[in-house]
Amino acid sequence: MAQVSINADHGEWSLSTDAGERARLLQSPCVDTAPKSEREASSGDLGRGTTSTLGAVFIVVNACLGAGLLNFPAAFSTAGGVAAGVTLQMGMLVFIISGLVILAYCSQASNERTYQEVVWAVCGKLTGVLCEGAIATYTFGTCIAFLIIIGDQQDKIIAVMAKEPEGAHGSPWYADRKFTISLTAFLFILPLSIPREIGFQKYASFLSVVGTWYVTAIIIIKYIWPDKEMTPGDILTRPASWIAVFNAMPTICFGFQCHVSSVPVFNSMRQPEVKTWGGVVTAAMVIALAVYMGTAALNWCLESARNCSQHGGCRGDGRTWSRPHRIDGLERQSYKSKPGVRKGFRHTGICGFLTFGAAVDPDVLLSYPSEDMAVAVARAFIILSVLTSYPILHFCGRAVVEGLWLRYQGMPVEEDVGRERRRRVLQTLVWFLLTLLLALFIPDIGKVISVIGGLAACFIFVFPGLCLIQAKLSEMEEVKPASWWALVSYGVLLVTLGAFIFGQTTANAIFVDLLA
Incomplete structure (x- = not known):
């Protein structure tokens, strides 16, 4: 086997090892974490965790399924129908799985345990900083989407309780969307976001799974037995143009992006082997596909x-x-x-799209009547899930911001607790207020996903492709076999494809969605 030597000198970024909350906080809720010094001190158990293979499958599934589920029916409409949407997902799934395997390979070669640490070690300082910036931006945008989802679902629930259509003229002040989002955010989200540690992450995962499957079941049932009030639009059977197909990519990338949390999940396994991990991610993606596509x-x-x-x-x-x-x-x-x-x-995106056709909302639950109690329960599940998911995403983004700040300032790791607490509270308040302000004026989650979906493509394609290229270039072999050239070429393909998706979707979001 070829000998690998990947950026062994970590001196330029060692400040991030224990700085503040450190980027290792991006770990999955179910992943046990130990300081790197303790891991290195343990003999014979380096990199060994407690997560079983089956447990790893469900953790990856949990990381996949989320807010993107609500936007998938609209993505099928954008892509030009079920056939185009299914073909697009199946084609991208190969690259999605291969990216997860590449990250595990590079994590094993570099002996790093989080996504951004792997990119730092394999690709160097510049790419590492870009990766951390992308993670911070992605989590920031996802937090905005979460607040918009809360407002969308609250509008419908309040309409049921008040027995009047949402947004009706003459509604009381306490039913105003901006007020309800702000009140919920200040009462529940902000207190959960300030603490240094988040111990309720395991409950958030459970709520997310329950809510996701309940929403999926409701959408399928409502397709089989539709209500009289539900009027479907025309069902597209083929895309208007090839560009229309690519417009659905942000949602698909957003829905399948679990790569950031995949590295710590891999290292938490009892047997962190690339071959075993390949089976784990394949099974997880098939399960996620069963929900998204059927x-x-x-x-x-x-x-x-x-x-x-x-x-x-x-x-x-x-x-x-x-x-x-x-x-x-x-x-x-x-x-x-x-x-x-x-x-x-058996599908959320297909059934939601075929129920409403071209009339489907960016958030599919908004297409259903307000007075439907079964759908109201689904909305409550989504709100409960989002209330606990926002602090986790904010936690991840704050960790990256903290690491970048300390590295930029050259601050020593050993700081007094008071300074760390004041900085953490300030970071949390700024993050919270900015996401809340933007969520109050952005009309729907489709606008947000169209932007951050391009960043998801970077996590799925660009950074894994760069890691694969650098890992193969670091192999000390005088004669490069055909497999070496094939893997390097595949890495170039990933980077090219990811850059194209990012550029196309971001440009489309700016010139079509945001300026419309």
């Missing part, structure tokens, strides 16, 4: 289109079709009699 999606489309043509429910210009407003007894029996169709129901 099984037999294309079969569903074919069967649904056939049923529509048989029962007179289709119309369109060859690029769109419309499902019947209600499934009558004959149609419902026809749908139930086809196993392939039933399998196709």
